[in-house]
Structures are given as C-alpha cells and as structure tokens.
Amino acid sequence: MTVLETIMISSFYLFIALMISIQAHIGLRTLLFGITLPAEALQDTDVRGIRRNYVLLTGGFAIVIGVACFLVARHQTTSRSFLFWAIAIMLLIMMSFFAIRISRKSAQRLKASRGWEVAVQTKRAASLAASRTHGSVLGSWWYAAHIAVMALCIFFAATRWNVIPQQIAVHMGPDGFPDHYIYKSVRTVIMMNIVQALMIAFFAGYNLMISRARISLDPQDREGSLRKQLKLRKIHSITAWGISLLGIANLGLLQAVMLYGWKLDLLIRYNLSFMAVFFLALIGVLFYLRFRGLDQQRDIPSQEERHWKWLGSIYANPEDPALFVQDRYGFLWTINMANPPGKIIAAATIAVPVIAILVALFNFR
Numbered sequence: 001m002t003v004l005e006t007i008m009i010s011s012f013y014l015f016i017a018l019m020i021s022i023q024a025h026i027g028l029r030t031l032l033f034g035i036t037l038p039a040e041a042l043q044d045t046d047v048r049g050i051r052r053n054y055v056l057l058t059g060g061f062a063i064v065i066g067v068a069c070f071l072v073a074r075h076q077t078t079s080r081s082f083l084f085w086a087i088a089i090m091l092l093i094m095m096s097f098f099a100i101r102i103s104r105k106s107a108q109r110l111k112a113s114r115g116w117e118v119a120v121q122t123k124r125a126a127s128l129a130a131s132r133t134h135g136s137v138l139g140s141w142w143y144a145a146h147i148a149v150m151a152l153c154i155f156f157a158a159t160r161w162n163v164i165p166q167q168i169a170v171h172m173g174p175d176g177f178p179d180h181y182i183y184k185s186v187r188t189v190i191m192m193n194i195v196q197a198l199m200i201a202f203f204a205g206y207n208l209m210i211s212r213a214r215i216s217l218d219p220q221d222r223e224g225s226l227r228k229q230l231k232l233r234k235i236h237s238i239t240a241w242g243i244s245l246l247g248i249a250n251l252g253l254l255q256a257v258m259l260y261g262w263k264l265d266l267l268i269r270y271n272l273s274f275m276a277v278f279f280l281a282l283i284g285v286l287f288y289l290r291f292r293g294l295d296q297q298r299d300i301p302s303q304e305e306r307h308w309k310w311l312g313s314i315y316a317n318p319e320d321p322a323l324f325v326q327d328r329y330g331f332l333w334t335i336n337m338a339n340p341p342g343k344i345i346a347a348a349t350i351a352v353p354v355i356a357i358l359v360a361l362f363n364f365r
Contacts, residue, residue: 034312
C-alpha cells in the first residue's frame with residue numbers, strides 16, 4: 001500500500017470518527033440523545049457530562065481501533081489494507097450505536113431523578129405546501145449539471161472506445177502495478193456512469209424530500225419561523241448539491257483512471273481534497289446554523305418521544321399525515337415510517353446505495 005493510499009484511507013477513517021463524535025453537539029440543544037429536556041437543564045453539569053462522556057467513549061475507541069488497524073494494515077497489500085480499514089469503520093459505527101444507547105439511558109435516568117417535565121406542544125401550526133411556493137430549495141434543474149458531467153463521461157467513453165484496453169485494470173498490487181483485470185464490455189466501461197446515475201437520483205430525491213417536508217410554524221411568530229425554516233432548507237439544498245457534484249466528478253475521475261490510464265495519484269489527491277472540502281463545508285454549515293439559531297427550529301407536531309423508535313432515530317406516527325418531518329437527531333429530515341408511502345420511499349432510499357455497491361462489486365469480479 002502506497003503512502004498516498006494509506007493517507008487517503010486513514011483520513012476517511014478519521015472523517016467518519018469525527019462525524020460520529022460530534023453527534024452529541026448537533027441539533028436541538030434541548031434534546032439529549034432523543035430525550036427532551038427543559039431549557040433550564042442546558043447549563044446542568046450532568047447534562048454536559050453525558051455529552052462529554054459520549055465524545056470520550058467514541059473518540060477513545062476510534063483512536064484505539066485506528067492505531068491498531070494502521071499497525072496491522074501498513075505492511076499489507078492494498079486490497080487487504082482496505083479490508084482492514086473497512087472492518088475498523090464498521091466496528092466504529094457499531095460502537096457508536098452502543099455509545100448512543102448508554103448515553104440515552106443516562107439521559108433518561110437524569111431526567112427522572114431531577115423531575116424535569118417538558119410540556120409537549122400539541123397545537124398545530126404547520127404547512128405542507130409553503131416550501132413549494134416560496135422557493136425553499138434549489139430547483140431540480142440544478143441537477144442538470146450532474147447529468148452533464150455524467151454525459152461527458154459517457155461521451156468520452158464512446159469516442160475513445162478504441163483507446164480503452166481489452167483488459168481494464170481495477171486493482172493495483174503492492175509493487176504499484178495492476179494485478180487484477182476485467183474484460184472490456186459496454187457493461188464494464190459504463191459501470192461508473194451507472195453509479196453516477198444512481199447517485200444523482202439519490203441526491204435529487206433528497207432535494208425533493210426537503211421541498212416537500214412539512215413546515216412547522218411557531219404560533220407566536222409564524223412569519224419569522226417561516227423565514228428561518230425556508231433559509232435552513234435552502235442551505236441544506238445548496239450544500240447537498242455542491243457535495244454531490246464533487247462526488248459525481250470523483251466517479252468520473254475514477255473512470256478515467258481505469259479506462260484511459262490516468263495516474264492513480266491524481267485520484268487519491270482529489271479524494272483527499274474532496275474529504276477536506278466536505279468536512280470543512282459541513283463544519284462551516286454547522287457553525288453558521290448555530291450562530292444564526294437555525295439549528296433550533298422544531299417540528300412541533302412530531303416532538304412527542306413516544307413516536308420516535310429505535311434509539312429515538314426513526315419517526316413513526318400514524319396520526320401524522322406528513323410524509324417528511326424534521327429529524328430530531330442532527331439537522332436533517334426524515335420519513336414518517338407509519339405512513340405507507342414512507343415505507344416505500346425508505347426502502348428505495350436504502351436500495352439506491354446498495355444497488356450502486358452491487359453494480360461495482362459485480363463488475364469488479
């Protein structure tokens with residue numbers, strides 16, 4: 001495994017670890033791992049301690065696993081090294097669920113011991129269509145840029161068909177030379193374009209979900225809360241558009257490395273830059289939302305804890321007609337799983353990345 005490859009995969013691991021660790025500080029400040037707290041509890045030392053312990057638990061585990069994986073994988077072949085790092089990432093994700101469960105139980109015990117009561121607002125002031133008439137997100141036509149990049153990749157593959165070798169290198173050996181090939185065919189040549197198309201569908205669908213999500217208005221400040229929520233959606237829409245466009249370009253560069261013999265170092269450097277831009281953009285958005293108070297917008301009709309299942313991360317309320325609502329964790333949107341179309345959309349959302357992975361694995365055999 002080359003130095004650049006080691007830096008790239010370890011940087012990706014570090015990125016995942018940082019994203020998991022900051023979960024405790026994203027989203028509603030009055031929500032502690034899915035447990036609603038009164039505003040006066042925010043300065044409580046035990047509340048801060050629960051968040052701090054989560055960061056220490058996940059961060060410490062990430063350091064131990066990361067160091068062990070680095071020591072084991074650095075002298076292995078590229079394929080084995082990627083396998084070790086993939087296992088490390090899966091262990092880290094599993095550990096995060098365990099840490100969330102522990103933190104959630106601690107929050108429940110603390111709330112019960114302090115006798116904190118939070119009145120649930122049941123008065124509904126919501127709009128299912130306001131965002132469609134106020135231009136809250138980028139239009140679907142913005143994703144024409146993604147389609148143009150994909151079309152350009154297909155055009156180059158078609159016009160340079162004779163230049164593409166009969167055996168396409170898909171894996172580099174420890175000596176820096178290819179050691180695994182696949183035969184040239186229409187299927188193997190355009191496989192990255194299929195993945196691009198799936199990625200475009202995924203992000204365009206997410207953009208549509210934001211635009212169709214319910215807007216829950218503050219009865220005391222309808223216009224002000226409407227402006228803030230529309231602004232929040234626009235920021236999310238722009239961020240998702242930019243990140244997904246960089247991802248589509250990354251897949252195109254990978255295709256060029258495989259088909260036209262472009263240097264692998266170029267792809268690795270691009271991926272390192274991509275991860276840095278993604279992380280900095282995400283942190284920048286989080287700080288901006290926190291500074292403006294936009295991350296504290298609540299979807300009032302969906303605040304009851306009894307409707308949030310599986311560690312408070314899945315919303316299922318058969319009495320709620322809304323299909324998309326604001327997530328309690330983080331700052332995204334989620335699907336009402338008690339709504340029949342919601343189950344279909346959730347299945348399709350999961351199916352898209354799974355199909356993309358299967359396409360790549362099928363073609364790399």
